Amino acid sequence: MIRYVGSREMADLLRREGPEAILRRLIASLRADFLRWPEFDLAPRLASHSAGGVIELMPIADAAFYSFKFVNGHPGNTRLGKQTVVAFGVLADVATGYPLLICEMSVLTALRTAATSALAACHLARPESRSMALIGTGAQAEFQALAFRLALGIDEIRLFDLDPAAMAKARTHLEGHGLKIVCAKSVDEAVAGADIVTTATADKTRATILTPDLVEPGQHLNAIGGDCPGKTELHPDIVARARTIVEYEPQSRIEGESQQMSPDYPVTELWRVLRGDAPGRVGRDEITLFDSVGFALEDLSALRILREIAGPGPGLDLIPEPDNPKDLFGLVFSKGHAFERAA
Amino acid sequence: MIRYVGSREMADLLRREGPEAILRRLIASLRADFLRWPEFDLAPRLASHSAGGVIELMPIADAAFYSFKFVNGHPGNTRLGKQTVVAFGVLADVATGYPLLICEMSVLTALRTAATSALAACHLARPESRSMALIGTGAQAEFQALAFRLALGIDEIRLFDLDPAAMAKARTHLEGHGLKIVCAKSVDEAVAGADIVTTATADKTRATILTPDLVEPGQHLNAIGGDCPGKTELHPDIVARARTIVEYEPQSRIEGESQQMSPDYPVTELWRVLRGDAPGRVGRDEITLFDSVGFALEDLSALRILREIAGPGPGLDLIPEPDNPKDLFGLVFSKGHAFERAA
Numbered sequence: 156m157i158r159y160v161g162s163r164e165m166a167d168l169l170r171r172e173g174p175e176a177i178l179r180r181l182i183a184s185l186r187a188d189f190l191r192w193p194e195f196d197l198a199p200r201l202a203s204h205s206a207g208g209v210i211e212l213m214p215i216a217d218a219a220f221y222s223f224k225f226v227n228g229h230p231g232n233t234r235l236g237k238q239t240v241v242a243f244g245v246l247a248d249v250a251t252g253y254p255l256l257i258c259e260m261s262v263l264t265a266l267r268t269a270a271t272s273a274l275a276a277c278h279l280a281r282p283e284s285r286s287m288a289l290i291g292t293g294a295q296a297e298f299q300a301l302a303f304r305l306a307l308g309i310d311e312i313r314l315f316d317l318d319p320a321a322m323a324k325a326r327t328h329l330e331g332h333g334l335k336i337v338c339a340k341s342v343d344e345a346v347a348g349a350d351i352v353t354t355a356t357a358d359k360t361r362a363t364i365l366t367p368d369l370v371e372p373g374q375h376l377n378a379i380g381g382d383c384p385g386k387t388e389l390h391p392d393i394v395a396r397a398r399t400i401v402e403y404e405p406q407s408r409i410e411g412e413s414q415q416m417s418p419d420y421p422v423t424e425l426w427r428v429l430r431g432d433a434p435g436r437v438g439r440d441e442i443t444l445f446d447s448v449g450f451a452l453e454d455l456s457a458l459r460i461l462r463e464i465a466g467p468g469p470g471l472d473l474i475p476e477p478d479n480p481k482d483l484f485g486l487v488f489s490k491g492h493a494f495e496r497a498a
Numbered sequence: 499m500i501r502y503v504g505s506r507e508m509a510d511l512l513r514r515e516g517p518e519a520i521l522r523r524l525i526a527s528l529r530a531d532f533l534r535w536p537e538f539d540l541a542p543r544l545a546s547h548s549a550g551g552v553i554e555l556m557p558i559a560d561a562a563f564y565s566f567k568f569v570n571g572h573p574g575n576t577r578l579g580k581q582t583v584v585a586f587g588v589l590a591d592v593a594t595g596y597p598l599l600i601c602e603m604s605v606l607t608a609l610r611t612a613a614t615s616a617l618a619a620c621h622l623a624r625p626e627s628r629s630m631a632l633i634g635t636g637a638q639a640e641f642q643a644l645a646f647r648l649a650l651g652i653d654e655i656r657l658f659d660l661d662p663a664a665m666a667k668a669r670t671h672l673e674g675h676g677l678k679i680v681c682a683k684s685v686d687e688a689v690a691g692a693d694i695v696t697t698a699t700a701d702k703t704r705a706t707i708l709t710p711d712l713v714e715p716g717q718h719l720n721a722i723g724g725d726c727p728g729k730t731e732l733h734p735d736i737v738a739r740a741r742t743i744v745e746y747e748p749q750s751r752i753e754g755e756s757q758q759m760s761p762d763y764p765v766t767e768l769w770r771v772l773r774g775d776a777p778g779r780v781g782r783d784e785i786t787l788f789d790s791v792g793f794a795l796e797d798l799s800a801l802r803i804l805r806e807i808a809g810p811g812p813g814l815d816l817i818p819e820p821d822n823p824k825d826l827f828g829l830v831f832s833k834g835h836a837f838e839r840a841a
Contacts, residue, residue, distance in 0.1 A: 159814070161814055161815035161816055162815045162816065162817060162818035162819075163815050165818075165830075166818070166829065166830045169830050169831070170830055170831065170832075173831075174831050196546050196547075198544060198546075201541060201544050201555065201557055203539050203541075203557060203558075203559045203564055204539075205559070205561070205592045205593075207592070207593055207594070207595075208594075208595050209595070210557075210559070210564045210590060210592070210595050212544065212555050212557055212566055214544055214546060214553075214555055215546075216546045216548070216553070218548070221546055221553045223555060223568070225566070225588065225590075225597065227590075227594075227595025227596070228595065229593075229594055229595045232594055232595070232823065233823045233824060235594065236823060237594055237596065237823060238817075238818070238820065238823040238826070239823065241595065241596060241597075241817045241818075243597070243816050243817075245568065247553060247568075247570075249548045249550070249553070250548075250550055250572075251550070251551075251570070251572055251575055251578065251580055252550075252551050252552070252553050252570025252571065252572045252575070252584065253570070253580065253584060254568065254584075254586070257816075259815070259816050259817065259818060261817075261818055261826060262818070262826055262827075262829065262830050265826055265827075293824045294823075294824055294825070294826035294827070295826075296827075297827035297831075298826075298827060318824075320824075321824050324822065324824065324825050324828070328825075328827050328828060328831070471502070471504055471814075472504035472505045472506050472602070473504055473505065473586050473602050474505060474581075474584045474586075474602065474604075475505035475508075475509070475581070475584075475602060475604055475605070476505075477581065479667065480575065480576045480579060480580060480581040480582065480637075481576060481582075481636045481637055481661075481663075481664050481667065482637070482667050482671075483581070483604060483605055483608055483637035483638075483641075484605075484608070484637070484639075484640035484641060484671050485667070485671060486509065486605065487508075487509045487512050487513055487517075487605050488512070488513065488516075488517050488640075488671070489513075
């Protein structure tokens, strides 16, 4: 049996652990995994685009585990009462190719995305950073705020969203947790004087959430909303001015803010910064950009942690168990049975 | 809820329908799908190779459906009492990106592989073909025999396998179904005078199941065992002599017998033959080769049929259903709950 964690059990498990305990564990695990980057079999995710959105598969493997995530992105889904992004993941055993775990991954994806953002910001934001503007307060917002509080000590969050209800939702969830919450009236107001600016908007277009005049020297930009071809959030002049860190260059040049730049625009992979092979922030006034698109390594890390948290439990009969593994036919079509009927 | 068909329900459904009814339906559906080939969003499968085998994802989409299959290939698994190949598939809705169905696919894969082989052979084997050599009598063998009986009227099957138990298993399953079954003592004996030669061996090596001296003018070769880099079954001189039909050229040049040939070796995609844009067999003495590696289109076809056969039934809670789709955080971490505990 393959261990199955559906959305109900997943919610129970995450609630039992608590978001900060999971974020803490994720940040540590992500750091360890990024540090052993050369051990992974890497590939850009495989995307299938349609008019309404995108469906992606994100596989990765090391010597022990293989994982992939199925994830969509359909901005119009909210109008149907459905989610923009749903996801499920599979962890498999490299030695036999057998799947070990299948689980719902929407919330886990938001957690690992936030943990990755916070991990990168530890090396890219100014050490004394205390305030973060959060532009786009949809499904990702609270996770980002909590991760940055945990990893960097951010204590002021300035929210802005075109949808007042989404902004109110984020405020409600974040209130009472030692964070000063400001609902800004504009992007300008949210960004002015903030140490970190996180953009987490969902439109599948070349949006310009930030214009060059808004960005201040020394700010760290954490751009997580632009994550597929034709979907960006920053004006290209901002990207041109920033030192840009990405997860996995071949994927980020296709999907990230970097897609707006020429192929020789320099980007640095995060693992090199974590290993000290490339510098993090250089100087107080530098503008740094984590051009995050989400990478399969983060899912593998999250799935391994989930497997530990979940332990043994309900499973699926997703693999047949024949007495004789060479006898697939006999497994289903035993003699004198369906076979005769069909003839 | 996503419809779930595990290995037990799958076996029940396939048994209820019977292998020939499903093969008939698959052949018709595959023909229709290959004929509308330009409507599909195609990509070579994404393979992750390790010392013991390979794990692959095989995605495809048309305007209505997206599907992918997870499938491994680990030849050493049989020594552990496990299967060489296990597989599961997912069918999703392109409009919303939501998964609709997840199901076990080992037997369904064998059925669709056999249906594709038979469909190709209808256009490539000599019309009067009556005998088929079946080299490698593992998990695929009986499906191939039945599909060729159904689609081409093959009535004589010559089995050969290095493993006598595997050969006996295939004979037992195939006996009593209007097929003359011969257990050959060698590849030579099985192939001599056969109209069609199917190779379905599993070693992950450059094997030479067939040598040029064995192949006779007019034979149709149905090579299904070679399906990843470094895994082939035919001597390259056989491929050089044959007119070669493939499923999807970019994938077959990497994975099929064609990987042994130079990039300018001519191959023809099956859909062109089915549409009459390229010829099938030309002349009685021509050697034709269906260099089959298995393509995602075949899985999509099979998954659509399975969805019809299965109808409504047990499902999985693989997608959370929040009251407010922008409120992923609130779905799991309600206030005054785990949140405080973790703080």
